[in-house]
Amino acid sequence: MAQGTIGNSEFDRDTAVTPLGPGLHEAELSPGWTILGAVNGGYLLALVGRALAGVLPHPDPVTVTAHYLTASRPGPARIRSEVVRAGRTLSTGQASLTQLDEDGREVERLRVLAGYGDLDALPDDVRTTAKPPPLPPYEECPGSRNAGGGGAGGGVAALLGSTEIAGRLDVRLDPATAGWALGTPSGNGEMRGWFALADGREADPLALLLAVDALPPTAFEIGLSGWVPTVELTAHVRCRPAPGPLRVAVTTRNLAGGLLEEDAEIWDSRDRLVAQSRQLARARLG
Amino acid sequence: MAQGTIGNSEFDRDTAVTPLGPGLHEAELSPGWTILGAVNGGYLLALVGRALAGVLPHPDPVTVTAHYLTASRPGPARIRSEVVRAGRTLSTGQASLTQLDEDGREVERLRVLAGYGDLDALPDDVRTTAKPPPLPPYEECPGSRNAGGGGAGGGVAALLGSTEIAGRLDVRLDPATAGWALGTPSGNGEMRGWFALADGREADPLALLLAVDALPPTAFEIGLSGWVPTVELTAHVRCRPAPGPLRVAVTTRNLAGGLLEEDAEIWDSRDRLVAQSRQLARARLG
Structure with missing residues (x-):
């Protein structure tokens, strides 16, 4: 297996989205990210997250909520995205991933509401009481x-x-x-x-x-x-x-x-x- | 102060929403739920939650996400709600609360994505390891x-x-x-x-x-x-x-x-x- 890098890896290829028009992307849900045929929810979130990064003025997901509506299947999908609000340090977007069912009807798979920012631009103060989990090497x-x-x-x-x-x-x-x-x-x-x-x-x-x-x-x-x-x-x-x-x-x-x-x-x-x-x-x- | 009951109380009056048309409600944000002039976020969530209960086939909020976009002010507001998916045990809805600014332009205050169900119809098995917080009487x-x-x-x-x-x-x-x-x-x-x-x-x-x-x-x-x-x-x-x-x-x-x-x-x-x-x-x- 070739060494993957950010931008050139299985994950990047399988979460790629292609712009079709304003706020509209198409994608191919890969069978490689399924568990007993069910497409992994985190993979779907990352793919929609990539589409939202393409329409929002900020690059990084900061808070992302997804409601899983119907079971996604490997194959073609479309993502419609909307800018809800473009702020100075945070912007808010909404997206919907759909697929066609056996009868050619468009069915919504997940609905996403998200806030994006620029993680590299955040102040770097940290006051945390959280501790990493105990885990063997x-x-x-x-x-x-x-x-x-x-x-x-x-x-x-x-x-x-x-x-x-x-x-x-x-x-x-x-x-x-x-x-x-x-x-x-x-x-x-x-x-x-x-x-x-x-x-x-x-x-x-x-x-x-x-x-x-x-x-x-x-x-x-x-x-x-x-x-x-x-x-x-x-x-x-x-x-x-x-x-x-x-x-x-x-x-x-x-x-x-x-x-x-x-x-x-x-x-x-x-x-x-x-x-x-x-x-x-x-x-x-x- | 008169004893409040569910349906007849300050909370119920101040979170009341009036249907204006399909998926559209109006409301009056009460100054009674502010903190130094800022409308409390939980109050807004409850008010939008009541509007969503009016359009979804299930009565109770089960999972509700709100993105707070701009600062709400006491006064008139409108809530637009949409049924995203109506399922058997859970339904999904989306709502947007807006107010008019000084120039009469509609400004979105919060966007909500929510799953509703019937809490009384859920199975009553409980397996919990969570413990109530220590708290004096x-x-x-x-x-x-x-x-x-x-x-x-x-x-x-x-x-x-x-x-x-x-x-x-x-x-x-x-x-x-x-x-x-x-x-x-x-x-x-x-x-x-x-x-x-x-x-x-x-x-x-x-x-x-x-x-x-x-x-x-x-x-x-x-x-x-x-x-x-x-x-x-x-x-x-x-x-x-x-x-x-x-x-x-x-x-x-x-x-x-x-x-x-x-x-x-x-x-x-x-x-x-x-x-x-x-x-x-x-x-x-x-």
């Missing part, structure tokens, strides 16, 4: 590209490796949150791991929109199985990430009414909290 | 309607009481997070307190949209002063609240790039986590 965490990490290693490698998206990502789980892969979930709503792109492309703000939804669902560690479709996801990008694999920690504290929240935080190699996200997802109790 | 926490609570009591009562919204709310702060009122902020990004409506109206899902933005900013306890305007706020309503004052805990973990997040959780008298929210706000470092 990258080399010791099992994933589709690393069967190490002790007992859970082979199981995690096999399970993550069975998804199409495993060819694009290098996700490595903390063995402490990988019990589900051996049939012994911890019962806690926690999932932690390392995130990198398989071709070595470094993360940028658009890749953070992918990373917030890239780990297996926390529901697996709670002991639930099956798909946990996202209803709504909001991601805040707080900082341009430094090079190197990212640490991702996802927590679910409340499963109620058939819905659960997944709170994700992403830390870069310089120990900075570069993104936070929360999604509301549907859970099926076993 | 309602009677012992100082607020605009209660000068008790020891040392900080008088200061909190005076400061909260100096805002217009103090006539509508009965917010009482945990003395442990009220040091800012005495000029001795803790330095921690935490604010906790009790929330009730001043006229005794019980909380419902729309009032939760108000409650997530009703405490003083966590920035005060970090040691910053001045306005902390919301850029974006997302609230999840997880459960219809039981009667009685609500406990609200707000936490800021990361202040960086001139922005900070405020994570709020709201607990009802039955110890259920009834709402979660996160907002991204601008902070001015002193």
